[in-house]
Amino acid sequence: MTLRLDVLLAILGMALVTYLCRAGGYALFRAFRPPRFVEAMLQHLPGPIFIAYVAPALATQGAKGFLAAVAVVVVQAATRNLAAAIAAGVAAIWGLGMLA
Amino acid sequence: MSGGAVAFTRRGVLRGARDAVPLVIGTFPFGLVVGVISDAKGLSLLETLLMSALVFAGSSQLLALELWTDPAPIVAATIAALVVNMRLAPMGAALAPWLDRLRGLRLWGTLATLVDHSYALSAAETRRGGRDAGYLLGVGLALWCFWMLAVAIGHVAGAVVRLPPGHPLYFAAIATFCAILVPVWQGVRRDLAPWLLAAAVSLAAWWAGLAAPWPLLAGALTGAALGAWLETRRR
Numbered sequence: 649m650t651l652r653l654d655v656l657l658a659i660l661g662m663a664l665v666t667y668l669c670r671a672g673g674y675a676l677f678r679a680f681r682p683p684r685f686v687e688a689m690l691q692h693l694p695g696p697i698f699i700a701y702v703a704p705a706l707a708t709q710g711a712k713g714f715l716a717a718v719a720v721v722v723v724q725a726a727t728r729n730l731a732a733a734i735a736a737g738v739a740a741i742w743g744l745g746m747l748a
Numbered sequence: 749m750s751g752g753a754v755a756f757t758r759r760g761v762l763r764g765a766r767d768a769v770p771l772v773i774g775t776f777p778f779g780l781v782v783g784v785i786s787d788a789k790g791l792s793l794l795e796t797l798l799m800s801a802l803v804f805a806g807s808s809q810l811l812a813l814e815l816w817t818d819p820a821p822i823v824a825a826t827i828a829a830l831v832v833n834m835r836l837a838p839m840g841a842a843l844a845p846w847l848d849r850l851r852g853l854r855l856w857g858t859l860a861t862l863v864d865h866s867y868a869l870s871a872a873e874t875r876r877g878g879r880d881a882g883y884l885l886g887v888g889l890a891l892w893c894f895w896m897l898a899v900a901i902g903h904v905a906g907a908v909v910r911l912p913p914g915h916p917l918y919f920a921a922i923a924t925f926c927a928i929l930v931p932v933w934q935g936v937r938r939d940l941a942p943w944l945l946a947a948a949v950s951l952a953a954w955w956a957g958l959a960a961p962w963p964l965l966a967g968a969l970t971g972a973a974l975g976a977w978l979e980t981r982r983r
Binding site: 649650651652654655656657658659660661662663664665666667668669670671672673674676677678682684685686688689690691692693694695696697698699700701702703704705706707709713716717720721723724725728729730731733734735736737738739741742745 | 769770771773774791792793794795798799802803804805808809812819820821822823825826828829830833834835836837838839840841842843844847848856859860862864867868871916917919920922923924925926927928929930931932933939942943945946947949950951953954963964965966967968969970971972973974975976977979980
């Protein structure tokens with residue numbers, strides 16, 4: 649169980665900036681009332697954030713990535729069960745990988 | 749978002765923790781990978797757990813570990829964490845309707861647990877009219893506990909649990925975000941154009957060779973800006 653000073657400092661540096669990211673965005677907007685456009689943007693942010701995360705990740709997988717994503721969305725919409733949707737996606741990517 | 753009083757109750761925390769459990773299918777393999785790589789890079793179990801407990805953001809940990817050296821790259825690891833985790837800043841701001849009602853440790857402590865998944869579930873919860881901010885903390889705490897467990901198992905098991913690159917289980921992380929998009933969708937008129945733009949911009953940035961957080965940030969911000977522009981123009 650070693651804890652080296654250089655490793656500790658690197659961890660503390662990472663932890664500090666990560667907390668600043670988590671709390672800083674909120675603190676900034678509480679201090680300065682955002683303009684209406686920015687407020688509307690924040691309400692629109694959830695969809696585009698996850699789309700922009702998912703699109704390049706799916707493109708890396710090729711066509712089977714997009715097919716598996718369709719399976720996830722269909723199962724989630726039909727069952728409203730997140731575990732089932734995730735399992736369907738993993739099963740689809742596994743099955744499509746076997747075909748290819 | 750909904751009006752009315754925002755609460756912070758134990759029931760809300762527990763409900764958030766329960767809703768977080770299915771997400772563990774996606775985060776657990778990720779935690780195993782972080783544990784295995786920490787071990788491979790020469791970090792002790794204590795150092796690995798300390799990093800996972802305090803940083804608690806898998807993609808930034810993974811990126812920092814990729815460029816790990818001995819002695820530890822203090823500046824490079826800090827910058828890597830800053831760039832990858834910048835995406836979290838607008839999430840806290842977007843949850844202001846809940847967070848504005850909290851004070852002290854409840855506010856700043858809850859923010860310490862903020863991750864993509866807890867934000868996504870909480871955003872969906874506010875859409876449904878949820879007014880218990882404890883929900884956000886509950887999701888974050890449950891994911892933190894499973895995260896520590898997965899990283900510890902990964903570190904201890906070392907090479908034994910190493911999944912080959914491209915193993916289907918890695919897709920669980922992406923699938924989680926695809927599924928989360930379903931309850932976020934509010935109809936063609938509001939969401940179709942912004943979501944398509946977000947996809948197009950993120951793909952263009954990715955094809956242009958931009959590294960980790962930039963395709964995400966560019967796509968998210970342009971998509972949200974289009975959504976806001978369309979909405980303010982309609983009024």
